Amino acid sequence: MKNNQTAFLCSKCSSKAPIDTLEPTCHCGGLWKLDYTPPKFSDSLIDKNCWNIFRYRAFMPLEGETWQDISLGEGMTPIIPLEENLLLKMDYFMPTLSFKDRGAAVMMAHIKNMGVTSVVQDSSGNAGNSVAAYGAKAGIDCEIFVPEGTSPKKINMIQSHGARIHIIPGSRDDCANACRSKVWEEKKYYASHVYNPFFYEGTKTYLYETYEQLGRIPEEIFIPLGNGTLFIGIVKALEEFLESGIIGKMPKLIAVQSENCAPIYEAAITANKEIASITPTPTLAEGIAVGVPMRGEEILSAIYRHQTQVITAPEPRILEARTALAEKGIYVEHTTAATYAAYLRYTETNGPLKDCLLPMCGAGLKSD
Numbered sequence: 001m002k003n004n005q006t007a008f009l010c011s012k013c014s015s016k017a018p019i020d021t022l023e024p025t026c027h028c029g030g031l032w033k034l035d036y037t038p039p040k041f042s043d044s045l046i047d048k049n050c051w052n053i054f055r056y057r058a059f060m061p062l063e064g065e066t067w068q069d070i071s072l073g074e075g076m077t078p079i080i081p082l083e084e085n086l087l088l089k090m091d092y093f094m095p096t097l098s099f100k101d102r103g104a105a106v107m108m109a110h111i112k113n114m115g116v117t118s119v120v121q122d123s124s125g126n127a128g129n130s131v132a133a134y135g136a137k138a139g140i141d142c143e144i145f146v147p148e149g150t151s152p153k154k155i156n157m158i159q160s161h162g163a164r165i166h167i168i169p170g171s172r173d174d175c176a177n178a179c180r181s182k183v184w185e186e187k188k189y190y191a192s193h194v195y196n197p198f199f200y201e202g203t204k205t206y207l208y209e210t211y212e213q214l215g216r217i218p219e220e221i222f223i224p225l226g227n228g229t230l231f232i233g234i235v236k237a238l239e240e241f242l243e244s245g246i247i248g249k250m251p252k253l254i255a256v257q258s259e260n261c262a263p264i265y266e267a268a269i270t271a272n273k274e275i276a277s278i279t280p281t282p283t284l285a286e287g288i289a290v291g292v293p294m295r296g297e298e299i300l301s302a303i304y305r306h307q308t309q310v311i312t313a314p315e316p317r318i319l320e321a322r323t324a325l326a327e328k329g330i331y332v333e334h335t336t337a338a339t340y341a342a343y344l345r346y347t348e349t350n351g352p353l354k355d356c357l358l359p360m361c362g363a364g365l366k367s368d
């Protein structure tokens with residue numbers, strides 16, 4: 001059903017564009033956000049016969065039924081207790097083994113609906129895996145840019161879905177710049193998990209599912225923070241819940257950056273509105289190694305709006321945290337172990353938490 005109210009809105013100059021615009025940003029360079037108010041969240045609007053994230057499509061500005069051909073059965077990931085007061089949401093139980101499938105499924109359904117047949121994207125690997133897989137399902141040609149040093153398993157997976165891959169020397173930020181040159185110069189459609197507002201409509205479902213599964217929102221929620229796709233999705237969903245009266249107050253959000261690449265942490269400790277200019281050093285947490293998050297100001301604004309605490313993951317403890325999880329049957333990639341390492345240090349310093357949720361974002365088989 002066409003929703004005439006829904007548009008893209010420039011986050012800088014407030015210009016509007018139709019949601020089927022091919023432009024990656026506003027003419028002023030500002031990133032798009034969605035001008036869309038979903039209906040009040042209610043159990044009765046969930047499509048209980050649909051066993052994937054599109055059961056929540058009533059709260060997304062999706063047009064048409066293309067999602068039915070795109071879904072690979074993403075979402076519906078279990079929540080398990082790890083220890084007292086600690087729950088894990090097993091988001092690596094996904095078609096491409098990471099939470100990025102939530103965002104990619106919705107974004108690629110939108111792109112398919114628009115009739116776009118080829119896209120480019122840059123990624124530390126996981127979002128590229130997701131876009132390549134959903135591109136394959138949708139019959140959309142994909143070119144994926146990854147930084148050198150990306151796990152070979154992620155690269156093989158991208159190629160096996162038929163996507164063309166470009167391995168870019170330098171950092172994750174250099175890789176994004178190489179991809180963006182192609183977008184601007186060759187007018188390619190940018191299926192970016194960072195730029196495209198539809199991606200966040202998918203990551204919102206992390207929170208919707210949590211509520212449906214637990215019947216409550218946990219008191220403390222840890223979120224890895226690189227480009228902020230999960231962070232922004234969770235905040236959006238929580239704000240919808242506040243608006244709908246589902247919750248009366250925000251849970252405590254604790255965002256985790258790498259201590260070797262922490263532009264948002266550095267900004268937050270000085271209450272700055274703009275990300276800090278940093279020089280990243282190598283980290284095992286490749287998924288959050290983003291020196292210049294393009295939605296940095298939007299993320300910082302949400303951080304201050306909701307008194308989010310930003311912490312860093314101790315680099316020397318990432319492997320130990322990965323082993324500790326594996327010894328309990330949970331095999332995660334390093335970026336996810338970093339979240340657990342940050343949780344362990346946080347609770348050692350501040351004492352135990354009451355009712356905490358940690359996302360298990362990426363599978364261990366993806367990194368060596």
Ligand SMILES: Cc1ncc(COP(=O)(O)O)c(C=O)c1O
Pocket residue numbers: 098124125126127224225226227228229230231286287288290333335336361362
């Ligand atoms: C396993 C894993 N966890 C967390 C993240 C962080 O997500 P974001 O960059 O959207 O904040 C990523 C991003 O690639 C990832 O691959």
Ligand SMILES: [Zn+2]
Pocket residue numbers: 010011012013014015026027028029030
């Ligand atoms: Zn603008």
